[in-house]
Amino acid sequence: MRATVIHGPHDVRIEEVPDPAIHKPTDAVVRVVSACICGSDLWAYRGVASRVAGQRIGHEFLGVVEETGGEVTGLVPGDFVVAPFVWSDGTCHFCREGLHTSCPEGGFWGEVGSDGGQGEAVRVPFADGTLVKLPGELAGEEKLLPSLLALSDVMSTGHHAAVAARVRPGATVAVVGDGAVGLCGVLAARRLGAGRIIALGRHEQRTAIAREFGATDVVAERGAAAVEAVRELTRGEGAHAVLEAVGTEESMRTAVSVTRDGGAVGYVGVPHGGSAGVDIAQMFARNIAVAGGVAPARAYIPQLLPDVLSGAIEPGLVFDRTVHLDDVPDGYRAMDDRTALKVRIAF
Amino acid sequence: MRATVIHGPHDVRIEEVPDPAIHKPTDAVVRVVSACICGSDLWAYRGVASRVAGQRIGHEFLGVVEETGGEVTGLVPGDFVVAPFVWSDGTCHFCREGLHTSCPEGGFWGEVGSDGGQGEAVRVPFADGTLVKLPGELAGEEKLLPSLLALSDVMSTGHHAAVAARVRPGATVAVVGDGAVGLCGVLAARRLGAGRIIALGRHEQRTAIAREFGATDVVAERGAAAVEAVRELTRGEGAHAVLEAVGTEESMRTAVSVTRDGGAVGYVGVPHGGSAGVDIAQMFARNIAVAGGVAPARAYIPQLLPDVLSGAIEPGLVFDRTVHLDDVPDGYRAMDDRTALKVRIAF
Numbered sequence: 044m045r046a047t048v049i050h051g052p053h054d055v056r057i058e059e060v061p062d063p064a065i066h067k068p069t070d071a072v073v074r075v076v077s078a079c080i081c082g083s084d085l086w087a088y089r090g091v092a093s094r095v096a097g098q099r100i101g102h103e104f105l106g107v108v109e110e111t112g113g114e115v116t117g118l119v120p121g122d123f124v125v126a127p128f129v130w131s132d133g134t135c136h137f138c139r140e141g142l143h144t145s146c147p148e149g150g151f152w153g154e155v156g157s158d159g160g161q162g163e164a165v166r167v168p169f170a171d172g173t174l175v176k177l178p179g180e181l182a183g184e185e186k187l188l189p190s191l192l193a194l195s196d197v198m199s200t201g202h203h204a205a206v207a208a209r210v211r212p213g214a215t216v217a218v219v220g221d222g223a224v225g226l227c228g229v230l231a232a233r234r235l236g237a238g239r240i241i242a243l244g245r246h247e248q249r250t251a252i253a254r255e256f257g258a259t260d261v262v263a264e265r266g267a268a269a270v271e272a273v274r275e276l277t278r279g280e281g282a283h284a285v286l287e288a289v290g291t292e293e294s295m296r297t298a299v300s301v302t303r304d305g306g307a308v309g310y311v312g313v314p315h316g317g318s319a320g321v322d323i324a325q326m327f328a329r330n331i332a333v334a335g336g337v338a339p340a341r342a343y344i345p346q347l348l349p350d351v352l353s354g355a356i357e358p359g360l361v362f363d364r365t366v367h368l369d370d371v372p373d374g375y376r377a378m379d380d381r382t383a384l385k386v387r388i389a390f
Numbered sequence: 391m392r393a394t395v396i397h398g399p400h401d402v403r404i405e406e407v408p409d410p411a412i413h414k415p416t417d418a419v420v421r422v423v424s425a426c427i428c429g430s431d432l433w434a435y436r437g438v439a440s441r442v443a444g445q446r447i448g449h450e451f452l453g454v455v456e457e458t459g460g461e462v463t464g465l466v467p468g469d470f471v472v473a474p475f476v477w478s479d480g481t482c483h484f485c486r487e488g489l490h491t492s493c494p495e496g497g498f499w500g501e502v503g504s505d506g507g508q509g510e511a512v513r514v515p516f517a518d519g520t521l522v523k524l525p526g527e528l529a530g531e532e533k534l535l536p537s538l539l540a541l542s543d544v545m546s547t548g549h550h551a552a553v554a555a556r557v558r559p560g561a562t563v564a565v566v567g568d569g570a571v572g573l574c575g576v577l578a579a580r581r582l583g584a585g586r587i588i589a590l591g592r593h594e595q596r597t598a599i600a601r602e603f604g605a606t607d608v609v610a611e612r613g614a615a616a617v618e619a620v621r622e623l624t625r626g627e628g629a630h631a632v633l634e635a636v637g638t639e640e641s642m643r644t645a646v647s648v649t650r651d652g653g654a655v656g657y658v659g660v661p662h663g664g665s666a667g668v669d670i671a672q673m674f675a676r677n678i679a680v681a682g683g684v685a686p687a688r689a690y691i692p693q694l695l696p697d698v699l700s701g702a703i704e705p706g707l708v709f710d711r712t713v714h715l716d717d718v719p720d721g722y723r724a725m726d727d728r729t730a731l732k733v734r735i736a737f
Contacts, residue, residue: 145651304492332681336674
C-alpha cells in the first residue's frame with residue numbers, strides 16, 4: 044500500500060510500504076477513508092521535532108475495519124470507525140478514568156514501528172480500547188466526514204483546552220492561536236456556554252471561521268498589545284478562561300497575561316519553548332492556574348459525537364483544502380506557508 | 391508604640407514608632423494580642439526580597455479593636471479580631487467572589503506606608519472588609535490563640551494549597567515542604583478527607599508534627615530520590631494532589647514530578663526561582679495542572695474557624711517558640727537557622 048513517510052525536514056514522500064497485518068490478537072487493520080495533516084505535524088516537518096528518516100506520519104484518520112485479531116470483541120470487519128490520535132488499551136487505571144493518553148500501553152501513530160494515519164491502511168493496536176465505532180450509514184455521507192475526522196484530534200483537543208480552562212456558562216473566554224485547534228477551542232467554548240469569546244488572530248480567513256464558531260470579538264494584535272486589547276475588552280480584568288493552542292513561550296506568556304485573576308489557562312499547544320512563558324510569579328500573585336496537556340480524545344469523542352451528528356457543531360469547517368494521497372507533500376507545503384489552514388486527505 | 395522594623399538583610403530591630411491612628415473613615419486601629427514570624431518573612435530577612443530600610447514587617451496578627459473610623463459599621467472597640475495577611479475592601483468584584491488577594495484596594499502589611507503585624511498596634515485599612523470578628527470570650531483563652539493566629543496565614547495558605555491541588559476524599563496527597571505552611575497543608579489535606587498523605591521532609595521535629603497532623607508516610611529524600619520514593623509508595627504513579635509549600639525551582643520540579651498523571655500541584659510557596667521548575671513538557675505529556683498562588687485567607691478564615699473552635703484541627707501546634715516583642719530579632723535568627731519552626735510573639 045502507499046503511505047506518507049518523513050525523511051527529514053521539508054521532505055515527506057508518498058511511498059509504497061508493506062501492507063499492514065494483524066500482529067497481535069488485539070490488533071485491527073483499518074482501511075483509511077479520510078485522514079488529514081495536523082498543525083503539530085509541522086513541528087516534525089520543520090525539523091523542530093526530530094524524526095528518524097523513514098518514519099511514518101499522520102495521526103488523524105477514520106475508516107473501515109478490514110480485519111480483526113482473535114481477541115477483538117467489539118469490532119467486526121466493515122465497521123466504520125474513527126481513531127483518536129493516540130492508541131490505548133482501554134483497560135488500565137488511566138483508561139478507565141478517561142485519561143487514555145497516560146495508558147502505559149499507549150502510543151502515538153507514526154512512532155517508530157507503527158503505522159501513521161496518512162496512508163491507505165493502518166494497523167491499530169488495542170482496537171477495542173482505541174477505536175470509536177460510528178454509525179455505519181455515515182461512511183457514505185461525504186458532508187459529515189470532515190467533522191467526524193475532526194474528532195480524531197483538533198475538536199477533541201480544543202474541547203480539552205476549554206475543559207481545562209474551566210469554561211463555564213456565561214464565562215468570558217480568550218483563545219490564543221488561530222490554527223485549527225484554536226478555532227475548535229472557540230467552538231468548544233461556545234458549546235460549553237461561554238458568554239463572550241475573544242479570538243486572538245490576524246489571518247482573516249481564520250478569524251472569519253472563529254466568528255462562525257462563536258467568537259464575539261477578534262484581537263489582531265500580538266504580544267503586549269494583544270494583552271492590552273483583551274484587557275480593554277474586559278474591564279481591565281482579563282478572561283476567566285484562556286485557551287492556549289500554540290505551544291510557544293510567547294503564546295503561553297500571552298495566555299497567562301490575559302487571564303483574569305483566579306482564572307485558568309487551558310493549554311493544548313505542544314510545548315516548544317521551555318517553561319519561561321509559564322510566568323509563575325505572575326500566576327502566584329493573581330492565582331492563575333495552568334491546566335491541560337495532551338487531550339484524551341478517546342474519552343471525548345463519544346461525548347462530542349452526538350453534537351456532530353445533530354449538526355450542533357461543525358468542526359469540519361476548519362478544513363479548507365482536500366488533496367489526494369499523492370499530493371500530501373503539497374498539503375504540507377501549503378500548511379507550512381499558511382496558505383492552507385488544515386488539509387484533508389482523500390483516498 | 392514599639393514595632394519591628396527591617397533595616398536590611400539580617401537586621402530587624404524593635405523601635406519606637408508613631409502610634410497608629412485613623413487616617414480614613416474605613417480604618418480601624420487594632421491593639422495586637424498575638425503575632426508571629428512567617429517563613430516568608432525570611433525572604434526579606436535574608437535579602438532575597440528587597441525592602442526599603444525602615445519598612446515595617448510582619449503580616450499575621452490578632453488583637454482587639456481599639457478605635458474605628460466613622461464608616462466602619464461591623465466592628466466596635468473591644469471586638470476580638472484576626473487579620474488575614476492582606477487587607478481588602480470587601481466590596482469589589484474579587485472580594486465578593488472570595489478572591490480578596492486580588493482586591494484593587496488591597497495591600498500587604500508592612501508595605502511602605504503601612505503598619506506591620508509585628509508591633510504593638512496596627513492601623514487596619516478597610517476594617518470591615520479585612521478583619522474577621524472572633525467570639526469575644528476567646529481573647530482570654532491562651533490555649534486557642536496559636537490556632538486562631540495560624541488562620542491569619544499558614545493554615546489558610548495550607549488549605550489553599552489543598553483546595554488548588556484538588557484534594558478529594560480518599561485521594562493520595564504529597565506535600566513538598568516541611569515548614570509551617572507545608573505542615574498546615576498536611577492538616578488541610580486530612581481535613582478534606584485525603585486517604586493517604588506523604589510528607590516530604592527530613593527534620594524530625596517537623597515530620598513528627600506532620601504525622602500528628604495526619605501524614606501517613608514521610609519521605610526524607612530530596613530531588614530525584616524523593617521522586618522515586620514517592621513513586622514507590624504509589625504503585626509507580628505518584629500522588630493525585632501535590633502541595634508545593636516552598637517556592638524554589640527545585641521544589642516545584644519535585645512537586646510536578648511526584649504528581650500522578652491527570653493530577654494537580656497546588657502551589658503556595660512564594661516563587662523565588664523562576665519558572666524552570668514548572669516543567670511544561672512533563673506537565674503536557676502527563677496532563678498535570680498547576681494551580682494556587684497567594685491564599686485568599688479572608689475567604690477561608692470563616693470556613694476554617696469552626697474546626698479550630700471545635701478542636702477538630704489544631705494548627706497552632708506549628709508554633710514551637712514564643713518570644714516577647716523585644717526578642718523578635720532572636721526569633722528571626724532561630725527561624726533562619728531552622729532551630730525554630732515558627733515563632734509566636736507575645737505582648
